[in-house]
Amino acid sequence: MITHKTKALSRFIGPALLLAGSLAIATPGTAQQTAWVDLDFSQVRLVSATVAVGDSRTVRLGLQIKMKPGFKTYWRSPGDAGIPPRFDWTGSHNFTRANIEWPAPERFVLGGFNTFGYTDEIVLPIEVELANPGQPFEAHLQVVYGVCRDICVLGDAELVLAVPAGNAQQTRHHDVIEWFGRQVPGTQASDVDISSARIISGDEGLVIEIKAQVGDGSDFDQPDILVEGLEEVALPAPTIVVDAGRRNTTVSLSAGKRSAATETRRATGYPDAVGW
Numbered sequence: 001m002i003t004h005k006t007k008a009l010s011r012f013i014g015p016a017l018l019l020a021g022s023l024a025i026a027t028p029g030t031a032q033q034t035a036w037v038d039l040d041f042s043q044v045r046l047v048s049a050t051v052a053v054g055d056s057r058t059v060r061l062g063l064q065i066k067m068k069p070g071f072k073t074y075w076r077s078p079g080d081a082g083i084p085p086r087f088d089w090t091g092s093h094n095f096t097r098a099n100i101e102w103p104a105p106e107r108f109v110l111g112g113f114n115t116f117g118y119t120d121e122i123v124l125p126i127e128v129e130l131a132n133p134g135q136p137f138e139a140h141l142q143v144v145y146g147v148c149r150d151i152c153v154l155g156d157a158e159l160v161l162a163v164p165a166g167n168a169q170q171t172r173h174h175d176v177i178e179w180f181g182r183q184v185p186g187t188q189a190s191d192v193d194i195s196s197a198r199i200i201s202g203d204e205g206l207v208i209e210i211k212a213q214v215g216d217g218s219d220f221d222q223p224d225i226l227v228e229g230l231e232e233v234a235l236p237a238p239t240i241v242v243d244a245g246r247r248n249t250t251v252s253l254s255a256g257k258r259s260a261a262t263e264t265r266r267a268t269g270y271p272d273a274v275g276w
Contacts, residue, residue: 033173049178051170064121075118095131101124191214209252
């Protein structure tokens with residue numbers, strides 16, 4: 001996934017210690033939102049894009065997380081280290097499945113380690129498929145996520161939100177959910193074209209080289225590339241070269257070192273139990 005962002009990367013403070021989190025339960029909410037759940041260094045709630053389910057097969061929700069200044073939480077693939085969010089919908093009524101949508105994250109680099117996540121505030125759009133369209137829906141969501149700066153803590157919250165039957169008029173949360181939804185890679189028409197991709201064998205190991213270009217009227221502004229699914233490999237920050245016209249870029253990624261997250265899993269048995 002190549003991202004094309006204008007927001008500058010936020011600074012953050014060094015190695016984190018994993019601390020135990022405590023479970024917090026929100027007062028059940030109705031139609032628009034749950035109450036905020038206040039946790040260490042963050043607060044979280046569940047919001048709805050509509051006041052009722054309408055006649056659609058799906059309901060649009062958003063998981064809203066606000067963090068204290070300087071803290072961050074993690075993307076679905078946190079990188080070399082970090083704590084990916086976990087979701088449990090057990091106990092939900094009129095529920096088939098939920099699709100979590102992930103806005104493009106920021107890259108954080110410290111001591112050669114790369115992690116991916118969000119600072120300040122994030123809303124994860126959620127598309128819930130109903131078992132019985134038109135009938136009331138009640139979400140029971142337990143979410144566990146990491147919040148990190150110079151320390152790293154687990155936030156653990158139970159959120160209950162009831163969306164009744166009726167006309168699906170938009171709530172005040174609708175536009176916010178949709179704005180974050182537009183930040184999800186692949187949801188908008190893109191003028192970025194991958195012209196070539198190859199693996200080069202060199203003196204220092206393998207290098208993945210990707211060339212991309214943008215169409216007329218566009219240019220690259222802080223391009224980046226995010227790679228998922230490499231359990232045994234930690235890729236450093238890419239080397240990115242943009243031409244003078246800012247319409248062509250070459251991205252090079254060195255491959256070869258084992259990730260800190262993988263070593264942590266082997267040593268502790270806990271998935272990604274380190275934060276940076």
